Amino acid sequence: MTLPGQRGAALTRATVVLGFVLALAGCGSAGGPTTIPGGPTNAAPGSASSDQPNASTPTVRQVNVTLSDAGCGPQTLSVPAGPTTFIVTNTGSGSVLEYEIEQSGRIIGEVENVIPGIDRTFTLNLKPGAYILNCPGGTSAATGTLTVTE
């Protein structure tokens, strides 16, 4: 109905959207590199029982795991109980992109789109027991086991 004005208005809107996005992206790159979850570890032997996963808490244990075309690496993993951050890197060609931890047939933690070259993390408060590692699309190591000790 008001077609002539419509186009100009649409342009204005598009500009506003773009400006907004750029402004936000600017904030992001300024704050981005300062906090890297895979930073220095302080594996103090405290037994914090926080339910909130928080990578900046010094008592969070960090565990490095890998994805490869074979699947989960290592295929057999054992870690002590407590808040644990899994830092997942991909050493494969990119055919396996997802790392999952399951217990009793339910996923309790996972990370997707782990392309080779970037680290992605997830944090769980692990309780002692047996867990299953699942790396969908893997060949010889598509599944593995995680044992959480006291």
Added chain:
Amino acid sequence: MAQGLLSKRGKYVLTVFLILLREGLEAALVVGIVIGYLVKVGRRDALRWVWIGIVAALATSLVIGILVFVTIGDLPSAVQEPIEGIAAVFAVSVLTWMLFWMRRQGRALKGELEGQLDAALRTGSTAALVGLAFVAIVREGLETALFLLALFRSAAATGQLSPELPLAGLAGLAVAVLLGTAIVRGAIRLNLRRFFSVTGVVILFVAAGLVASAIGAFVDAGWLPTGAPALDLSGLLPETSPIGALLAGMFGYRAQPTVLQLVGYFGYLVPVLALFLAGDRLHFRRTRFA
């Protein structure tokens, strides 16, 4: 070694491009349908609200994405997956409502005059459409923002990655928006009745894909039990291939769907398709699939 790295890098670029294309396409398609629909039914005045919804969704994804990124790095799947699943359920509801509203209107049309549409699009339904556009973007937007931020961080900080990876990601998003726009532009050219039937069929498959996505998200959240894949098409058509990514983004294609996902997909698609096609004999068809 160097040659191997080069070909690997090419592959990474493609992977990143396709991931972002996949994440962006569904949102672009749904938002495009909402815009096309409002234009076709003569409610250009409501487009303003859709644009506000889009900006709000992008802002929400970016702001929360950045906050999460600088504090805890990645959003726990226990938070992210329920959001994705619930958003998918909401989107399916609104899309299904749209589908049948459009079918009714399409059948009521004697000619092709848009003026014959009753002014039934009340404030309530506009809100639902704006909500749909918002939800379609936020659903994958947060995850996508975090993924892009992780790419930029790796490119900037570690030097592991060159800038072509984040750029490939942005290109994937741009292509998603272009594809969504092209589809909608094509649809807008159709006459109203055809627009309703063509868009209806697209909505049907998008919504069925969203049902399967919702189930997948609830499984990833730990709300539903995991299941072994019912079939494995990853050899035939991997999700990481260009066509697989397109199908995944538009219609929720999964290379390894679980039994639950297949049941959800066809459990939605078959009855709703039957109702959609049933027309006046609707009450007969309904009993068959009850």
